[in-house]
Amino acid sequence: MIHLGLADTVLVGLYFVAVLIVGFRSARREKRNLDEYLVAGRALTLPMFVATLVSTWYGGILGVGEFSYRYGISNWVVFGVPYYLFAILFAFLLAGRIRGTNLYTIPDKLELSYDRKTAVLGAILTFILTTPAAYVLMLGVLVQLMFGLDLTLSVILCTLLTTSFLFVGGLRSDVYTNIFEFLVMFLGFAVILPFAYAKFGGLDFIRSHVPALHLTWHGGNSLQFILVWFFIALWTLVDPAFHQRCYAAKSGKVAKWGILASILFWFIFDFMTSTAGLYARATLPDLQQPMFSYPLLAEITLPDVFKGLFYIGMLATIMSTLSSLALISAISFGRDILCKLRRDDQQVQMQRYTQIGLVVSAAVSIVLALIVPSVVRLWYVIGTAIIPGLLIPVVTCYFDRLRVSAKWAFLAMLLGWLTSTVSLIYGLLTGGVEGPHYFFGVEPMYPGIAVSLIFWIFGRLSEGERG
Numbered sequence: 001m002i003h004l005g006l007a008d009t010v011l012v013g014l015y016f017v018a019v020l021i022v023g024f025r026s027a028r029r030e031k032r033n034l035d036e037y038l039v040a041g042r043a044l045t046l047p048m049f050v051a052t053l054v055s056t057w058y059g060g061i062l063g064v065g066e067f068s069y070r071y072g073i074s075n076w077v078v079f080g081v082p083y084y085l086f087a088i089l090f091a092f093l094l095a096g097r098i099r100g101t102n103l104y105t106i107p108d109k110l111e112l113s114y115d116r117k118t119a120v121l122g123a124i125l126t127f128i129l130t131t132p133a134a135y136v137l138m139l140g141v142l143v144q145l146m147f148g149l150d151l152t153l154s155v156i157l158c159t160l161l162t163t164s165f166l167f168v169g170g171l172r173s174d175v176y177t178n179i180f181e182f183l184v185m186f187l188g189f190a191v192i193l194p195f196a197y198a199k200f201g202g203l204d205f206i207r208s209h210v211p212a213l214h215l216t217w218h219g220g221n222s223l224q225f226i227l228v229w230f231f232i233a234l235w236t237l238v239d240p241a242f243h244q245r246c247y248a249a250k251s252g253k254v255a256k257w258g259i260l261a262s263i264l265f266w267f268i269f270d271f272m273t274s275t276a277g278l279y280a281r282a283t284l285p286d287l288q289q290p291m292f293s294y295p296l297l298a299e300i301t302l303p304d305v306f307k308g309l310f311y312i313g314m315l316a317t318i319m320s321t322l323s324s325l326a327l328i329s330a331i332s333f334g335r336d337i338l339c340k341l342r343r344d345d346q347q348v349q350m351q352r353y354t355q356i357g358l359v360v361s362a363a364v365s366i367v368l369a370l371i372v373p374s375v376v377r378l379w380y381v382i383g384t385a386i387i388p389g390l391l392i393p394v395v396t397c398y399f400d401r402l403r404v405s406a407k408w409a410f411l412a413m414l415l416g417w418l419t420s421t422v423s424l425i426y427g428l429l430t431g432g433v434e435g436p437h438y439f440f441g442v443e444p445m446y447p448g449i450a451v452s453l454i455f456w457i458f459g460r461l462s463e464g465e466r467g
Contacts, residue, residue, distance in 0.1 A: 059320065
């Protein structure tokens with residue numbers, strides 16, 4: 001299905017070597033303290049901030065290819081617009097406040113605002129939310145497609161390669177590899193579009209070879225379907241990668257303007273990926289597996305060398321997200337769960353526990369990727385179960401007027417999470433071939449958020465009565 005020439009294979013091999021060199025060399029610059037390991041010394045400049053945030057937030061490239069192939073420019077509406085809107089909201093409402101705390105993680109803020117019990121529960125949910133199983137699977141599938149390796153071997157090798165330098169370098173290694181991957185991912189998609197235009201033609205060719213609905217904003221989907229993705233995009237407000245980058249920024253101003261600048265780069269990249277998806281649909285109308293639309297478009301469009309550049313662009317897009325999520329997941333498990341439960345606040349121990357967390361995160365991701373071999377399902381299940389628990393307690397804790405007592409914050413988090421999770425499990429267990437059957441036909445995220453909001457309102461009302 002995929003053929004890599006010698007030059008392409010060499011380029012891909014050099015890319016992997018370059019990632020390791022950048023990751024381990026940047027680790028050597030580290031001063032071996034907790035600030036360096038967890039938040040890169042809080043020294044991210046605007047260009048560094050933008051490069052690491054853009055590359056970290058855009059990892060699901062095969063899923064984007066599948067959606068673009070199926071629904072055309074609706075990809076921009078579903079996977080672009082809602083995230084731009086919530087990122088703008090994050091920039092103006094949260095970025096400066098987060099940086100001003102001088103903390104390290106979301107659970108740190110939960111403990112400061114509420115109590116240790118709420119912080120540990122928040123850390124557990126953050127660990128689950130950031131477990132990079134979907135990206136481990138995606139990277140493993142892409143490498144399997146390129147080299148014909150067994151999927152299990154591919155998943156294990158890719159996970160080890162992408163996380164090994166984090167063990168010694170932490171966020172600083174992650175940031176420097178992200179900068180390199182940022183450049184490569186844009187180069188990869190900048191390569192394929194001119195070749196596609198020269199070989200097949202421009203907008204007239206696309207219009208005449210794709211279904212008419214592919215050029216509409218909705219892509220043939222219902223308004224309800226589109227709105228669901230706006231709710232899923234609430235993920236942005238509690239996304240640990242956004243919070244971590246803000247903690248690591250040089251200032252609140254860098255965090256705010258870095259997010260706004262990142263939106264521009266996401267817009268450009270969305271344009272390139274959506275256009276490539278339309279070319280794939282126009283030239284390969286009968287694909288059995290639309291997830292492979294980008295690799296197969298490259299097969300019929302690009303000559304050697306340029307094909308290799310495109311493949312490493314896709315690899316960089318996935319790997320940048322995988323490494324960042326693996327590190328955050330490791331911090332959540334090691335520092336925010338183990339250290340808080342053991343009440344061990346020594347910096348050396350925190351870093352050691354984080355390294356243990358990295359091993360655990362990698363192992364859990366590999367197991368989940370092999371047990372649930374569906375990227376979309378992993379995204380859906382994890383996001384649906386976890387976001388309702390985190391959303392309201394995390395966002396409101398940055399605003400004194402919105403904050404509730406520790407008891408109500410814990411209940412809002414716990415019961416919001418349990419409501420969505422129980423509804424999700426019930427729907428999956430009782431559903432048939434036509435799909436899950438949820439309570440009253442309602443997506444699990446909605447009752448989860450509603451329950452969390454109700455307990456937060458109870459908390460506000462009870463405190464108002466006491467006041």
